[in-house]
Amino acid sequence: MDVRSLRYFIAAYESGSISAAARRCHVAQPSISTALLQLEERLGTPLFERHRRGITPTEEGQRLYPLARQVSEDLDAIGRLFHTPSPPTPIRLGLMRSLGAHRMTDLLKEYINRGDNLALTLVNPEERCDARIIGEQDLVTTECFQPIWHDSYRLALPEGHPLASQATVSLNELDGLPFIWRHPCAAMEQLALALNEAGLRCQVRARLRTIEYTLGLVAAGVGASLVPAWPDILARPDVQCRPVEGLPIHQIIGVAYPARHASPALAPLLALGREAWAQAGLGATG
Amino acid sequence: MDVRSLRYFIAAYESGSISAAARRCHVAQPSISTALLQLEERLGTPLFERHRRGITPTEEGQRLYPLARQVSEDLDAIGRLFHTPSPPTPIRLGLMRSLGAHRMTDLLKEYINRGDNLALTLVNPEERCDARIIGEQDLVTTECFQPIWHDSYRLALPEGHPLASQATVSLNELDGLPFIWRHPCAAMEQLALALNEAGLRCQVRARLRTIEYTLGLVAAGVGASLVPAWPDILARPDVQCRPVEGLPIHQIIGVAYPARHASPALAPLLALGREAWAQAGLGATG
DNA sequence: ACCAGGTATAGGAATGCCCTATGGATGTGC
DNA sequence: GCACATCCATAGGGCATTCCTATACCTGGT
Structure with missing residues (x-):
């Protein structure tokens, strides 16, 4: 055991889900799969x-769950037993806009x-801070940079916009497009x-700060915009995202921190x- | 953790003691030693x-002990969670005399x-039984034998007997010795x-069945006897044990069980x- | 002075874990 | 209808952890 x-x-x-558990535990899916099979073998049910x-737990799984939690948490408690809590370390983190609330909260949680x-x-x-989550282009020379996304x-x-019928959009087609x-x-x-x-002319219908509002206005047909290709944005049914030909706009986002005395x-x-x-690098090559 | x-x-x-723990856990002493060092490293105390x-536990060790017991026992309980207890299997075990209470109870406990x-x-x-713990010489032909000791x-x-001053005793010196x-x-x-x-003459002062009583009478100076060379007997201060020259008396004790339908x-x-x-074989060679 | 009993360390072998790759089964989108 | 994505299971290789033996070191007892 x-x-x-x-x-x-x-x-x-x-x-x-076994796959979700694997992502949560930062291991590959077969690790969870075989471990669960072994556990079932060991317990005989x-x-x-x-x-x-x-997956859905059987009755036995439901019976096991609270006990497993108990043991796991007791073990964690032992790990903290003699861990004299250090005084809290204040960290000021500068966050640029449009980082993606979901992935950013996951990062902060971890x-x-x-x-x-x-x-x-x-x-x-x-503002003054210990580190900044920013795009690489905003680095200052006294900072080091650790890429993240x-x-x-x-x-x-x-949805239904004429340009959306094409797989890609050329720069010229943007002439006069409301933005x-x-x-x-x-x-x-x-x-x-x-x-x-x-x-080319550039016609601006609205200026604002957040991606969420931007997408709302785009969906409402007020105009087009430029947004990061995040899965949850690509999945939206009311907005269609197309690459712009010959204009590969990328941004590397990461941690900028003082080169000395970090x-x-x-x-x-x-x-x-x-x-x-x-992780992303692996996914990109595979 | x-x-x-x-x-x-x-x-x-x-x-x-680390060594005693190793014996109890059936592992080598360095396994316990390094595991404890790692645990101390992990807990930071x-x-x-x-x-x-x-070894004696520190204050932190004393604090850890009940928690460790808790976790260990909870884990065992999980192992038994779905273990539907089978009906008890009756086993009749025939035990010869003079097996050595200590090692025999250890064996039965395990x-x-x-x-x-x-x-x-x-x-x-x-008596009728499923298996017998006996000396090899008492085997019957329908039985298989697994040696133990x-x-x-x-x-x-x-103590103080003249023959005890010698490292070994010859057979002739036993002539007329009270037994x-x-x-x-x-x-x-x-x-x-x-x-x-x-x-040679053999003078018998008493006849009895148990080793313990025998040793008591030997210590009291009533006579000599022949006893197995177990550590706890060799360690007794009131009785001295000497090999008899040219008379290597050995006995192999083990489990005798029916060759078929065991x-x-x-x-x-x-x-x-x-x-x-x-284990004993290793000890003998090493 | 040597031996016995205890713990710590070093080095090699084996067991087990994790990962990648792949197969099978089943909904999903075009 | 068919390709595709998702999810779970299995196979095989690489690697880390654990175990063991052998040995060093220390101290108390004979």
Whole structure:
């Protein structure tokens, strides 16, 4: 009886899926799969029913769950037993706009978990802070940079817009197109520059700051815009995203931190960034 | 944080010694030693003070102990959660005399632990039974034999007896020596045979059945006897044990069980015998 | 002075875990 | 209707952890 299997069981139980549990535990799916099979073998009873949409616990699985939680948490408590809580480390983190609330909260959650009693304060990236989550283009020379995410940008069009019938859109086709302008945004500035150089007109219908409002206005047919190609944006039915030909707008987002005298409490954040970046790199090549 | 380390910690705590814990856990001493060091490293505090006579728990060790017990027992409970108790398997075990109460109870304890809900009945080896713990010489042809222990026999003398000043005793020196005769005992019968063949007299002061009483009478100076060379007998200060020259009396004790239709519930007992026999074999060569 | 009993360390073998790759089954979108 | 995506299970190789033996070191007892 291994506590590792129990933790995997807990994750699978709470996720309702072996694959999701694997993502949550940062291991590959077969690890959870075989561990659960071994646990069922060891206990002599099936714990889950497998089906296409995931798994549902059997009655035995439901009986095991609270006990497994108990053991797992007791073990964690032992780990903290002699861990004299250090005074909270204040960390001021500057966050640029348009980071993607979902992935950013996941990152912060993990950071707080891994860090040792952090007191996180989120501020604008221009303010004084210990580190900044920003696009690579905004680095200043005294800063080091740890990449986290790679965002490529797409032209966002309302559903049914003529340009949306094409797989890609050329720069010339943007001439005179009404735009929802998001500000500040390096990608939009690049677009403005490109339009200007090509002698194309740029018609701005609205200026605003958040991606969410931008998408709402795009969906309402007020105009087009430029948004990062995040899965949850690409999945929206009311907005269609198309790459702009010959205008590969990318942005690398990461942690910028002072090259000298960086706070040691940043280490887990940098490690998380390294992991996410490596993960994306693997996905890109595979 | 691994439950393995916690179990080692529990064994060390309860044994008061790393070496004893290793024996109890059936692992080598360095395994416990390094596991404890790792646990202390992990928790960031020493758990034991090491000294020449063993170890004593620190205050932190004492705090950890009940929690470790809790987790360990909860985990065991999970292991038994879906283990529908099978109906008790009755096993009649025939036990010859003079097996050595200590090692025999250890063996039975382990057997009951490993077996699946056994109902053990101990009887004399002549009675009907599923298996017998006997000397190899008492095997009948329909039985298989799994050796467990190898006993060699010594002449037991009261402390200060003239013969005890010698490292060994010759057969001739036993002529006319008063004896405490233990019965039944294959070794004593071999001795009687040897004395008889050499034409030596044998003077019997008492006849009895148990080794404990025998040793009491030997210590009281009533006479000599022949006893197995077990560590706890050799360690007695009131009795001195000497090998008899040219008379290597040995006995192999083990499990005798029917060659056909042996109860499957005997398997753990045979496994235990195999382990003990291998262990002794290693000790003899090393 | 040597031996016995205790713990710590070093190095090699084996067991087990994790990962990648792949197969099978079943909904989903065009 | 057919390709595709998702999810779980299985196979095989690489690697980390654990175990063991052998040995060093220390101290108390003979």
